[in-house]
Amino acid sequence: MDWFESHAQKHKKIVEKLQSKEYTKEQIIDYFDFENMKKHEVDFCPLYKENKKCHDMKSLNCYMCACPNFRFSDDGISKYNEQVILSECDINNGKKFSGGGFIHQDCSSCTVPHHRAYILKNFSYDWREMMSECKIK
Numbered sequence: 001m002d003w004f005e006s007h008a009q010k011h012k013k014i015v016e017k018l019q020s021k022e023y024t025k026e027q028i029i030d031y032f033d034f035e036n037m038k039k040h041e042v043d044f045c046p047l048y049k050e051n052k053k054c055h056d057m058k059s060l061n062c063y064m065c066a067c068p069n070f071r072f073s074d075d076g077i078s079k080y081n082e083q084v085i086l087s088e089c090d091i092n093n094g095k096k097f098s099g100g101g102f103i104h105q106d107c108s109s110c111t112v113p114h115h116r117a118y119i120l121k122n123f124s125y126d127w128r129e130m131m132s133e134c135k136i137k
């Protein structure tokens with residue numbers, strides 16, 4: 001939850017900066033390309049300082065990080081075999097991993113939200129709107 005709130009604020013600040021410079025939707029998406037972001041928005045993601053992508057993709061876009069299909073609840077979504085499910089995928093992509101009585105979504109094999117075409121199709125200037133289904137209450 002802490003990450004979610006902090007990331008929402010960082011995303012909003014960058015989008016507002018670009019809008020004030022009259023960037024188009026397409027230019028904003030291009031700005032969020034990993035290669036550009038690591039140079040100009042180093043505090044947006046801890047991986048930028050290490051020049052490390054979260055997914056092995058030639059062109060990785062960070063605009064929809066985390067992902068509109070991600071579902072989570074710090075209190076647990078449901079239970080499976082006495083383990084608490086903390087996160088899952090709404091389109092059933094990726095894998096799961098478990099430990100310490102918890103099950104998490106493993107998105108490491110899924111690149112869906114990091115493709116430019118997907119972002120363009122599901123675009124909003126408002127990160128919270130794009131992620132509106134993520135938090136399970």
Ligand code: SF4
Nearest residue numbers: 045047053054062065
């Ligand atoms: S998409 Fe990956 S590299 Fe980009 S901000 Fe998110 S975690 Fe960092």
